[in-house]
Amino acid sequence: xxxxxxxxxxxxxxxxxxxxxxxxxxxxxxxxxxxxxxxxxxxxxxxxxxxxxxxxxxxxxxxxxxxxxxxxxxxxxxxxxxxxxxxxxxxxxxxxxxxxxxxxxxxxxxxxxxxxxxxxxxxxxxxxxxxxxxxxxxxxxxxxxxxxxxxxxxxxxxxxxxxxxxxxxxxxxxxxxxxxxxxxxxxxxxxxxxxxxxxxxxxxxxxxxxxxxxxxxxxxxxxxxxxxxxxxxxxxxxxxxxxxxxxxxxxxxxxxxxxxxxxxxxxxxxxxxxxxxxxxxxxxxxxxxxxxxxxxxxxxxxxxxxxxxxxxxxxxxxxxxxxxxxxxxxxxxxxxxxxxxxxxxxxxxxxxxxxxxxxxxxxxxxxxxxxxxxxxxxxxxxxxxxxxxxxxxxxxxxxxxxxxxxxxxxxxxxxxxxxxxxxxxxxxxxxxxxxxxxxxxxxxxxxxxxxxxxxxxxxxxxxxxxxxxxxxxxxxxxxxxxxxxxxxxxxxxxxxxxxxxxxxxxxxxxxxxxxxxxxxxxxxxxxxxxxxxxxxxxxxxxxxxxxxxxxxxxxxxxxxxxxxxxxxx
Numbered sequence: 367x368x369x370x371x372x373x374x375x376x377x378x379x380x381x382x383x384x385x386x387x388x389x390x391x392x393x394x395x396x397x398x399x400x401x402x403x404x405x406x407x408x409x410x411x412x413x414x415x416x417x418x419x420x421x422x423x424x425x426x427x428x429x430x431x432x433x434x435x436x437x438x439x440x441x442x443x444x445x446x447x448x449x450x451x452x453x454x455x456x457x458x459x460x461x462x463x464x465x466x467x468x469x470x471x472x473x474x475x476x477x478x479x480x481x482x483x484x485x486x487x488x489x490x491x492x493x494x495x496x497x498x499x500x501x502x503x504x505x506x507x508x509x510x511x512x513x514x515x516x517x518x519x520x521x522x523x524x525x526x527x528x529x530x531x532x533x534x535x536x537x538x539x540x541x542x543x544x545x546x547x548x549x550x551x552x553x554x555x556x557x558x559x560x561x562x563x564x565x566x567x568x569x570x571x572x573x574x575x576x577x578x579x580x581x582x583x584x585x586x587x588x589x590x591x592x593x594x595x596x597x598x599x600x601x602x603x604x605x606x607x608x609x610x611x612x613x614x615x616x617x618x619x620x621x622x623x624x625x626x627x628x629x630x631x632x633x634x635x636x637x638x639x640x641x642x643x644x645x646x647x648x649x650x651x652x653x654x655x656x657x658x659x660x661x662x663x664x665x666x667x668x669x670x671x672x673x674x675x676x677x678x679x680x681x682x683x684x685x686x687x688x689x690x691x692x693x694x695x696x697x698x699x700x701x702x703x704x705x706x707x708x709x710x711x712x713x714x715x716x717x718x719x720x721x722x723x724x725x726x727x728x729x730x731x732x733x734x735x736x737x738x739x740x741x742x743x744x745x746x747x748x749x750x751x752x753x754x755x756x757x758x759x760x761x762x763x764x765x766x767x768x769x770x771x772x773x774x775x776x777x778x779x780x781x782x783x784x785x786x787x788x789x790x791x792x793x794x795x796x797x798x799x800x801x802x803x804x805x806x807x808x809x810x811x812x813x814x815x816x817x818x819x820x821x822x823x824x825x826x827x828x829x830x831x832x833x834x835x836x837x838x839x840x841x842x843x844x845x846x847x848x849x850x851x852x853x854x855x856x857x858x859x860x861x862x863x864x865x866x867x868x869x870x871x872x873x874x875x876x877x878x879x880x881x882x883x884x885x886x887x888x889x890x891x892x893x894x895x896x897x898x899x900x901x902x903x904x905x906x907x908x909x910x911x912x913x914x915x916x917x918x919x920x921x922x923x924x925x926x927x928x929x930x931x932x933x934x935x
Contacts, residue, residue: 381509385443385454388502391495392436392461396429397422400468400492402485405475407556410468411549416490428464428561431568432496435461438575439503448516452578455507458500460571464564465496471560516580527588531596534585539603541569543610546617546875562879597774604770608763615760620878622762625769626831628870631854632776632863633823638852639860639909640789641816642796643698644707646848647714651821653721653843654690655683655828660735660838661728667735669727676741680829684822691821695814702799714848721840734839741768741833748834765834772830776823777863783819784861792816793861857898859905868906 377384399422400414409415412427425433435457442453472481472493482493522530549561576582589596608618634648659680664673674682697709724731741748741764748764783789791812794802803809832838850873858869880890898906 377509458503462500463567469493655825687825695817
């Protein structure tokens with residue numbers, strides 16, 4: 367197997383020349399046509415189809431992404447850039463991703479390579495040039511040398527640090543809005559999925575380059591130094607999303623659903639990520655909270671005939687779910703591992719069958735509980751449009767705001783528990799339960815407490831879910847939903863606060879954005895998950911413990927093979 371050092375020794379003389387040629391060729395690819403003829407579903411976006419290629423310098427969309435990447439390659443290769451080779455390689459992968467995704471899709475839709483090469487005496491080699499440019503840039507990165515990510519030691523005054531954080535988090539807000547709106551949705555653009563994947567390739571290359579020069583690590587340390595300010599700014603950015611291009615009813619609905627499942631995933635993260643207890647029936651607690659809130663909402667189909675204010679009903683839902691969580695957690699005193707997973711799986715199935723058969727008369731069986739009243743504030747229903755002066759916000763924006771606040775509250779609970787004595791006890795149980803018991807930790811009590819708190823957070827999210835959707839059915843809380851929540855926790859990073867949110871977001875956004883791939887949508891989605899878990903087993907945003915366990919990295923994210931010898935010793 368060829369090592370990184372061997373690759374560098376063979377390519378060292380060609381590092382900067384390859385970077386120069388690859389960077390220039392990326393820029394040229396952005397200025398070339400990409401398709402020789404119009405496809406059956408319409409012209410390829412950004413005026414890249416040859417018959418309509420009348421403004422080569424008016425680059426937009428993926429052609430603009432290629433141009434930006436090409437310029438950045440030249441800057442990174444010939445400017446004093448930290449970890450130059452790593453940055454160049456990351457940009458090269460971005461170039462390859464943009465060119466290959468567009469090229470492959472064009473070949474499939476166009477019926478062969480004639481769509482991206484030559485057809486009836488006309489030529490269009492944009493994607494070919496882009497792929498060649500990307501390969502050259504990747505080889506240039508290895509030739510220059512792959513060094514550890516940069517480690518910035520810049521100290522800023524408080525006002526300047528605040529400004530840097532504002533700009534950085536503002537860029538994150540812009541990137542999220544761009545990701546949601548790129549390519550449009552579904553039938554609005556027949557090529558939405560391909561354009562979205564192309565954007566992900568561009569964004570991934572940029573993010574990897576920023577990580578290579580050490581910017582992301584520095585921002586992480588800076589935000590930790592100014593934690594309160596960072597939390598306030600992040601919350602403000604989340605609340606500002608409706609004012610961006612993503613501020614329409616469709617994406618507000620999707621974002622609200624993401625928030626509900628993110629809050630639930632954070633609760634599951636307590637059980638799985640901190641305490642290390644595998645729970646395969648966790649969505650049942652969310653269902654319990656939703657059903658309790660529905661029965662106390664005054665809905666016509668509810669059997670209690672009680673109409674409580676939403677805050678009171680939500681608290682009751684959380685308490686009831688927590689009681690069931692403690693009951694389900696009690697077997698952890700006797701079983702662990704796979705046997706515990708079977709117990710929780712059984713509980714999830716018991717809940718589903720009980721709700722389906724209306725046992726206890728609280729679920730209305732297959733008829734569900736419809737007509738749950740919408741929440742309102744000062745006479746304005748949460749599912750209606752909202753006007754702030756001359757600015758009109760889409761329907762459902764108030765639900766989005768409520769759910770953002772819910773996610774912020776659950777994150778605060780998780781963070782305080784994780785860094786408390788209780789959180790440290792859970793982590794000790796996860797690492798070695800017998801050793802934790804020998805050190806004096808009351809493992810049984812701690813495990814039941816993990817189930818109780820996690821279930822309460824899920825029940826609270828379920829209460830919001832019931833009012834937002836206006837109906838509650840057992841079909842929304844089946845085993846597959848528990849698997850989805852577990853996948854969100856593992857994908858984002860077990861024990862990580864932002865990891866659960868990112869995992870839930872990906873599990874909802876990717877299927878929505880890949881709808882135009884029809885039958886291949888779930889296959890592509892599943893393949894993406896497999897690749898992520900193969901190359902990032904610790905999760906996308908792991909905490910320090912999981913990073914050390916699964917990725918052989920230190921607390922700064924540097925691989926042990928890249929550490930100096932004295933640091934390893």
